[in-house]
Amino acid sequence: MRNLARAYTPCCVVEVDLGPAMILNVINPLRVDGVLGDRPFAEIGEPVLAVMAEGSLAVAGEYVHESGQAPVAVYDSHDLSCRAVLRSRFPVHALAFHPTLPLLAVGTGKYDGGYFFEGALLLLNWETHLTVSSFEDGIGREVLGLEWLDDHALRLLLAPPDDWQDKAAWVEGHVAVVRRADWDAVGPGTIDLTELAGPRFSAPRSDGRAEAEAALSRLSGNREPRRSVRAIEELSDGRILAALAGIAVECWLPSGEVSWRIPDDDDSDGGGQELAVAPDERSVWAGLMRPYAQQSARPLVRYSVADGARIDGFSPQHPYTLVQCHDGLPAIAPADMDRMTRLRVRRGRRIYFQEVERTATRWLDPTVEWLSAADPMAAGPDGRPCPAGDPRRLFRYSWVPDESHFAGPGVEIADGSLVYAGTVYHGHGLQPGGAFVVRRDVTTGDPHWVFRADCAATDLDADTDTVYVGYQDGDIIALDLQDGSVRWRQRLQGVFPTALTAVAADRLLIGTSDGRVLTCRIR
DSSP: OBOOGGGGOOOOEEEEOSSSSOEEEEOOOEEEEEEETOOTTGGGSSEEEEEEETTEEEEEEOOBTTTTBEEEEEEETTTOOEEEEEEESSOEEEEEEOSSSSEEEEEEEEEOSSSBEEEEEEEEETTTTEEEEOBOSSSBOOEEEEEEOSSSEEEEEEOOSBOTTOGGGGTEEEEEEEEOSOGGGOOTTOBOGGGGOOOEEEOOOOOOHHHHHHHHHHHOTTOOOOOOEEEEEEOTTSOEEEEEBTEEEEEEOTTSOEEEEEEOOOSSSOBEEEEEEOTTSSEEEEEEOOOGGGGGGOOEEEEETTTOOEEEEEOOSSOEEEEEOTTSOEEEEEOOTTTEEOOOEETOSSEEEEEEOTTSOTTTOGGGEEEEEEOBOOOOTTOOOBOBOOOEEEEESOSSTTOOEEEEEEEEOTTSOEEEEEEEOOTTSOOTTOEEEEEEOTTTOOEEEEEEESSOEEEEEEOSSEEEEEETTSEEEEEETTTOOEEEEEEOTTOOEEEEEEEETTEEEEEETTSOEEEEEEO
8 A cells, every 4th residue: 555645735724613713723634544546647537638748748537427527637747746636527628738837728618418518718737736717707618629829829629609500510610819928827717708709610529538548558557447436444354345436346455455346347337336334244235326217226236345256136126325224234225216315324223315295396395305214124134235114204304494405425423313414406506605514403303503515525424523524625524523613624635535434533534536545544
């Protein structure tokens, strides 16, 4: 296991506590002891485009629908160390190094499914790690090609604004030249879309995947594509189990070597979505991810922890979430897409789910959402996950009148209360402060505390006095279990957490969007 703590050195963050007016100043409380699944070009996943300049290499990765992002990384072309990473909300089509500045222009965009070709021109300074989205506010323009004519002029090939009564919009584009005296001083939203007007030419869409893969293979022969880690568990002997895109489950030894790995042969994104380790730690159940249309036949497979051999498997024939209960037994939480949504609550004495009354349209009438629970039924002799018993409604899912909430990950605390994350539904997408973590009394539904954030949580877990939350912007935040105040926060550079497990009062396992598992100690 390589010690790559330097690659994840975060910035110092000053946070205002949610309780009495006080300032919390904690510097780098997380120490990364080791990294599992590390490899060259880990940051970009599957490459779709690569360009080189003197001493530098820029690589764009495939757009990942699970995260809604496409990564771009700048590397030193000699030692392949990663200099900077950005994540685009659109697929990436073009990369161009500035002739003299430490600046990379990134052209992105996609068809919105209706009429418009939307996108952005991103400018990444790999020395300051600052990324600027330069087009004015709005849907932008899809950028298909980029070329620096000199230090001040950037030529862009852009898709037409839309394809309304214009089938040729898919094979033609506009060429425009944008000039700036100092491109490193360009601010967000400062390129007016009127500057992008230009003549129209034939512009067939190119695919640079084969060339990018060949270039990276020449530079490093031991590349191993890996994608988002979705679940991680540690066994009592120090072995670590992980589920990730394309892999049902894998087992890592304490030495950092892979003991065994079970690929998922499904042609879609596939791979493990949840893990539940048997109480005797001799086997593990993995819920395998399938496309939305196949959720009613999503496989559950049991593997031997010793060697990864398949022991058992079945498809519940209805959507579900695999959870591990308070007694360590695996259980199935119902997730009927018409009435119940996915809600993964760890270590629950009961099985929890978000329920929507069938008689109303979910988003038009937010008052019909409930937090419901069911006792797990007795486990059978075959060791298969316990099904849920008869559900009963506990309280309204939202504690705020007229708000509707998307469900997120959660955990049951020792006193029976629940801590879970979620987001507030809004017709224009997630709004500032629209993400939350809440601790609620399971008898009354009253919140003990609420922590608000601007981006969604990806996973959370808790120990006896702290709740640990991973966010899509790369933050790891530790909240006081009693009052929700911020104990510390730390940002992972160039990557964001997709799975998080507290294995002791001073240790965290963090799965990342690029397929790595960080073993961390809390100082």
